[in-house]
Amino acid sequence: MLKHKTITFFCVSILVMMLVLSFLSEVKWWYFLLLFLFWLVMTVWGSSDIRLGYFIKTYCNNQDEKKRRIALTFDDGPHPMTEKVLEILRKHNAKATFFCIGTQIEKYPDIFKRIIEEGHTIGNHSYSHSNSFGIFSTEKVTEEILHTNTIIEQLSGSKVLFFRPPFGVTNPRIAKAILDTKHYVIGWNNRSLDTVIKEEAKILERVKSKVKPGGIILLHDTSLKSANVLEQILLFLKSENYTIVPVDELLNLPAYEN
Structure with missing residues (x-):
């Protein structure tokens, strides 16, 4: 699965071959480029x-996944809008997974506790969700993960094992930090783009077009627009006979350390 190592090994091997050939005959410079x-x-x-x-x-x-089961995930909370999202989920008897930011948990600890009390799963989404996350050192990424873990454990009593990197960005430094802290990286295969697309109808159609058994839908619990779309998504999934389950149940992975 570590495809980067495979590609790098392949490129280095080709580079060595080209360098050897360059001593025997001319190798165009743009081959190297x-x-x-x-x-x-x-x-x-x-x-x-x-x-x-x-x-x-x-x-x-x-x-x-053989059954019509699918997972809903929410990034960037807790947030005041999370409460509306929770109300909608409760109305439809649906359990979701919330990837929470450390600084947001510190701002809204009561909302964070409500997520847990209502039976939803929690994941780590870094401490700062910085736009510079992709260029952080391994040490800095590790610090962000562990700091958020500590905050979550203090409020919930649980040690989370799920981590979703901000913006879905990965690189060798982030990968090492995740391996060192022993987390599962949870992504998605159905990205709503609800932070980018303005029209609720377009967000809904995008999600509906990508719905498949075993899928993971990415939403954000940070805007009224997303909450409104959530209600429509839930109605659609119900009409298509889908069962909504937390990520740990869908993937058969532990969400928390025993």
């Missing part, structure tokens, strides 16, 4: 698309 560009494109693509599992094993769906 093409090789480098291939490695660069693969690295950038792998860093930005969590579904590839390019640097570390990621869980983005359950391809072996």
Whole structure:
């Protein structure tokens, strides 16, 4: 699954062969450039698309799921809007997974506790959710993960095992931090883009078009727009006879340390 190592090994092997050949005959300079560009494109693509599992094993769906089961996940809370999301979930008797930011938990500890009290699963979504997360050192990423874990444990009594990197970004430094802290990386295969798309109808259609058994839907519990779309998604899933389950149940993975 560590595809980055495979691609890098392949590129280095080709590079060595080209260097050897260059002593025997002329090798065009742009061959070297093409090789480098291939490695660069693969690295950038792998860093930005969590579904590839390019640097570390990621869980983005359950391809072996035979029943119509699907998971709803929410990023970036807790937030005042989380309470409306919780009300909608309770109304439809649905359990979701919330990937929470450490600073947000500190701001809204009561809302965080309510998520747990209503039977939803909690995951770690870093402490700061910084726009610079992708260039953090391994030490800094580790600090962010462990700090948030501590906050969660103090309020819930549980040690979380699920981690979702901000923006779904991974790289060798983030991968090492995750391996060191022994977390499962949880991604998605149905991204709503509810923080980007303005029209609720377009968000809904995007999600509906990607719904499949074993899927993981990514939403955010930070806006009224997303809460409104959630209600419509739940109605759609019910009409299609889907059962909504937490990520740990869908993937058969432990969400918390025993």
